[in-house]
Amino acid sequence: MAKEIYSKYPLIKYLRKEALPTALCPGCGGGTVLNAFANAVDQLKIDPRDLVVVSGIGCSAWIASPYFLADTLHTTHGRAIAFATGVKVGLPDKKVVVISGDGDLAGIGGNHLIHAARRNIDITVILVNNFIYGMTGGQVAPTTPFGAKTTTTPYRNIEHPFQISETVAAAGASYVARWTTAHVYQLIESIKKALQVKGFSLVEVISQCPVQFGRRNRMKEPAEMLRWFLKNSVPISKAKKMKPEELEGKFVIGEFVNRERPEFVTELNKLIDEVQEHFGLKGE
Amino acid sequence: MIIRGDEPEQIRLIRKLYKPGNYFMQGDEAVSYGAIFAGCRFYAGYPITPASEIAETMARELPKVSGYYIQMEDEIGSIAAVVGASWTGLKSMTATSGPGFSLMQENLGYAIMTETPLVLVDVQRSGPSTGQATKGAQGDFFQARWGTHGDHTIIAVSPTSGQDAFWETIRAFNIAEKLRTPVVMLFDGVLAHTRELVRIPDIEEVEIAYRKLPANEEEAKLPFGDPHGDGVPPMPLFGHGYFTHVTGSTHKENGLRDVYTPEVHDKLVRRLHRKIEQNKDVYEKYEEHFTDDAEILVVSWGVTARPALGAVLKAREEGIKAGLFVPKTVHPFPGEGMKQLGKRVRAILVPEMNLGQMILEVQRFVNDDVLLKGVNKIGGVPLTVEEILREIRGVA
Numbered sequence: 172m173a174k175e176i177y178s179k180y181p182l183i184k185y186l187r188k189e190a191l192p193t194a195l196c197p198g199c200g201g202g203t204v205l206n207a208f209a210n211a212v213d214q215l216k217i218d219p220r221d222l223v224v225v226s227g228i229g230c231s232a233w234i235a236s237p238y239f240l241a242d243t244l245h246t247t248h249g250r251a252i253a254f255a256t257g258v259k260v261g262l263p264d265k266k267v268v269v270i271s272g273d274g275d276l277a278g279i280g281g282n283h284l285i286h287a288a289r290r291n292i293d294i295t296v297i298l299v300n301n302f303i304y305g306m307t308g309g310q311v312a313p314t315t316p317f318g319a320k321t322t323t324t325p326y327r328n329i330e331h332p333f334q335i336s337e338t339v340a341a342a343g344a345s346y347v348a349r350w351t352t353a354h355v356y357q358l359i360e361s362i363k364k365a366l367q368v369k370g371f372s373l374v375e376v377i378s379q380c381p382v383q384f385g386r387r388n389r390m391k392e393p394a395e396m397l398r399w400f401l402k403n404s405v406p407i408s409k410a411k412k413m414k415p416e417e418l419e420g421k422f423v424i425g426e427f428v429n430r431e432r433p434e435f436v437t438e439l440n441k442l443i444d445e446v447q448e449h450f451g452l453k454g455e
Numbered sequence: 456m457i458i459r460g461d462e463p464e465q466i467r468l469i470r471k472l473y474k475p476g477n478y479f480m481q482g483d484e485a486v487s488y489g490a491i492f493a494g495c496r497f498y499a500g501y502p503i504t505p506a507s508e509i510a511e512t513m514a515r516e517l518p519k520v521s522g523y524y525i526q527m528e529d530e531i532g533s534i535a536a537v538v539g540a541s542w543t544g545l546k547s548m549t550a551t552s553g554p555g556f557s558l559m560q561e562n563l564g565y566a567i568m569t570e571t572p573l574v575l576v577d578v579q580r581s582g583p584s585t586g587q588a589t590k591g592a593q594g595d596f597f598q599a600r601w602g603t604h605g606d607h608t609i610i611a612v613s614p615t616s617g618q619d620a621f622w623e624t625i626r627a628f629n630i631a632e633k634l635r636t637p638v639v640m641l642f643d644g645v646l647a648h649t650r651e652l653v654r655i656p657d658i659e660e661v662e663i664a665y666r667k668l669p670a671n672e673e674e675a676k677l678p679f680g681d682p683h684g685d686g687v688p689p690m691p692l693f694g695h696g697y698f699t700h701v702t703g704s705t706h707k708e709n710g711l712r713d714v715y716t717p718e719v720h721d722k723l724v725r726r727l728h729r730k731i732e733q734n735k736d737v738y739e740k741y742e743e744h745f746t747d748d749a750e751i752l753v754v755s756w757g758v759t760a761r762p763a764l765g766a767v768l769k770a771r772e773e774g775i776k777a778g779l780f781v782p783k784t785v786h787p788f789p790g791e792g793m794k795q796l797g798k799r800v801r802a803i804l805v806p807e808m809n810l811g812q813m814i815l816e817v818q819r820f821v822n823d824d825v826l827l828k829g830v831n832k833i834g835g836v837p838l839t840v841e842e843i844l845r846e847i848r849g850v851a
Binding site for chain 2: 187189190219220223225236240241242243244245246247250253254255256257258259260261262265282283286439442443446447450452454
């Protein structure tokens with residue numbers, strides 16, 4: 172049965188067949204993200220040989236590493252962007268993509284995230300935000316909504332969630348967008364833009380985890396979570412006119428920034444050229 | 456980028472930049488020039504005393520030889536970037552000191568598990584914790600060996616002077632490349648900041664080793680196999696269309712994760728150990744001075760090996776039959792050499808700038824009838840010839 176489904180999937184050529192079926196739970200948003208990424212790669216006609224995908228630890232880290240058929244680097248918890256930095260410097264002509272979760276990239280890895288944005292290194296980050304530490308059993312995350320229940324906030328979460336896209340935009344990224352798994356076409360378009368931007372790009376995907384988050388917050392069906400996303404999503408143009416208290420508990424979606432800034436690896440290579448010119452080291 | 460095929464251009468640049476001859480430089484600078492001669496073209500680091508001059512020298516020199524310097528946001532990110540760069544084929548290095556070394560341990564384990572060649576220089580300073588930030592020490596002997604978790608292997612080298620640092624850095628890179636593994640260099644704050652004479656050779660005098668690449672598609676499909684029986688798999692570099700999957704989790708020969716099958720873990724981790732054990736000729740190195748007829752043996756490493764040699768020379772002048780054994784590769788410890796010497800001597804002294812670490816390794820290889828004694832000093836001031844000589848006289 173499973174074999175038939177996989178063989179009918181038109182983008183199967185982008186997947187590492189020997190790693191299938193995926194370890195993701197039924198109803199997980201990870202599949203949507205993988206599908207959106209594969210679609211973006213397909214529509215842009217990017218040769219997977221020109222891709223290196225890096226991820227950290229957790230459910231979302233598995234989305235592309237190992238399932239996407241490219242060079243994939245599955246790293247330590249929180250450090251995917253730092254690993255990707257080395258890869259990008261070594262392979263400036265390849266597209267280096269980081270796909271991982273909110274706990275991984277914005278929790279333990281928050282420092283690398285903001286500094287990569289500041290540096291504006293040409294890496295595309297697809298950050299899957301499901302408000303929870305899924306793989307370790309549903310503990311509170313830096314993105315867990317205020318008041319939500321998790322295994323380590325059994326009464327309610329008394330911390331405020333991290334606004335990832337806003338922070339990364341402020342840190343200096345070239346491109347930042349946020350969508351939910353209920354906005355698949357917009358998501359694909361944003362991933363395409365992010366892949367083409369020369370500079371640091373972040374696509375934050377609000378994604379459902381019915382098993383670890385939904386179940387404890389009166390949304391045990393995946394569809395219930397998607398309806399929750401749709402009902403509470405506010406386009407960024409509209410959000411700009413709303414008061415902070417009106418935005419409490421809402422998901423601001425859309426493009427946060429799309430701008431040109433000097434890119435790190437380009438500048439690094441330019442610097443090398445200048446230094447070699449200055450010291451008269453250029454080949455005869 | 457100095458990968459195979461790029462040597463003529465790199466040799467031209469090095470010849471043009473670094474004329475052979477004697478230079479007056481710091482140990483940290485000697486490490487940096489050694490790295491550049493070895494082919495290091497990627498450095499990611501985070502400033503820390505007394506290792507910062509390595510970063511400063513690399514930032515200044517690397518662009519001249521088409522190499523990349525990045526100052527990362529922290530030590531964890533530094534070694535992560537080094538691993539990432541190494542998978543693209545760049546010979547890569549980071550340098551740090553005690554607290555930074557502690558932060559790097561997790562990703563050092565990652566590099567061991569994923570068989571990523573890199574060089575990690577730890578310029579040891581006093582600890583625990585922030586300790587004496589500007590002072591030298593030799594307290595990271597076991598942090599190098601057991602800092603990261605699990606049943607891991609490690610190779611660590613330790614130079615005894617600025618000149619030695621230049622050559623040992625090159626050797627560290629060559630070991631890393633030949634065995635596809637991280638190599639730690641245990642340097643120290645005293646030598647790092649000491650200015651002394653260092654001879655820069657012609658590049659022709661330098662052996663430069665390169666990692667084994669896959670000979671064909673078949674080998675590239677098994678990035679963690681053992682096609683040549685030496686325990687060292689060829690490394691399919693990123694960007695060559697091999698679709699390599701690399702993970703720090705237990706993986707099969709094709710790179711795919713399998714954390715459930717005991718045999719897969721057993722086979723992988725045992726091969727990683729075998730790789731180190733069966734290639735001793737690649738990394739084992741120690742020096743012996745006056746050991747032929749020695750009755751009292753001094754065993755010392757790194758910075759302390761210098762006053763130790765001074766003390767042995769003075770002892771000889773006084774008619775005491777003293778000898779010196781200096782492990783240059785400290786992990787794995789050269790146990791066989793130690794064992795042979797241990798059978799012939801009456802007493803062994805182990806001077807170290809710590810409260811006794813390498814002495815435990817020595818102890819493993821000598822019999823109980825040998826008098827074994829540590830000569831230990833902490834506080835950031837190196838042991839002197841006189842202090843070690845006094846101890847030699849004491850057991851003479």
